[in-house]
Amino acid sequence: MTAASNTHSVGVLGASGSSGAELIRLLSKHPRFSVSFATSRQYAGHSLRRVDPAAVDIELCHPDDADTSCVEAVFTCLPHGSSAPAVKRSRSGGARVIDLSGDFRLRDPETHRTVYGSPRDEQLAAEAVYGLSEFAEARVREAGLVANPGCYPTCTALAVVPAVKRGLLRGPLIINALSGVSGAGRTPSAKTHFCAAVDDVRPYNVGSSHRHVPEIEQSLRAWSPAGAPELPVIFNPHLVPLERGMLVTITASLPSLTPAELHEVYTDAYRGHDFVDVLPMGEHARIRAVARTNRAVIAIAPGHPRTRHAVITCAIDNLLKGAAGQALQNANTMFGFPIQEGLA
């Protein structure tokens, strides 16, 4: 901390990307963090405004010129594979790290290799705390390295953890998910290019082939009570023609409670959580309610007595609660600040 400014210095690697630029926007308004460096290879020497005219006017530097040993925290907003070595360097220099990539989310080394195929330091991976903010605050507070959860896994976990913790759901968990195009990062592809995405809704990696499925399954195992049956996941993502936001609709068997009783469980579980709203029965979670905020909204459908199913919907902004917002919420926790700081 610099005594003169009374702020903590942080660096952002990958600041020109969708989530990096969002994080810079949040940090620029945060009263207790100051950005010492923001990196990009392609835009080094230029303002972030060259990437996005609505962005903060901050000069980007090349990652080779970013001294990670001079800051107290580093946010890595890099693609998976590129993030792991940057995390290692930053930790070696003494900084605390919040990694937005998938490089340290999966605990099991073999699963990590199968899903991401990129090397990482397994000792660091063993230290990493999976930072689902609402359920990991105590561990995040002490963490040197936080693996910030993926956007779909965040949305899904917020939607089911209160029920999973009590062993209330029976599988399979059928997760139909919608994501805006910014979920794919800033560089367009043949599938995410404006002309391909506009006026269409496209299922992709349906079934259980999306790389977020093992992360979702890991969460379900972590929060299930001992001896609870496995919850197999059927995950069906869809690309929708929105810039940002995501919504999951989850259906699972609910043998022992009515939806109204489940709603009470959720209301109790999220009481006092600033960033999660459980809607009254009969209302629906909508992306419009959460876009450009760090909030999640969750709804439990009234259901039908014949089917004994839970239908739970959750909406978040993929770039905020699903990435930069949750990362800042975790940083607030790590540095002992109120979690709303810079996010209200």
Ligand SMILES: NC(=O)c1ccc[n+]([C@@H]2O[C@H](COP(=O)([O-])OP(=O)(O)OC[C@H]3O[C@@H](n4cnc5c(N)ncnc54)[C@H](OP(=O)(O)O)[C@@H]3O)[C@@H](O)[C@H]2O)c1
């Ligand atoms: N987008 C989302 O909704 C979202 C949600 C949750 C998590 N995430 C995760 O957050 C990370 C960033 O995602 P994003 O969507 O913001 O990606 P993005 O828009 O593609 O941005 C990637 C950033 O990393 C830099 N970069 C790329 N390759 C690099 C390399 N080899 N070495 C150093 N810098 C490199 C890019 O700038 P230069 O090429 O100029 O260096 C850019 O600043 C990813 O791991 C992603 O999975 C994204």
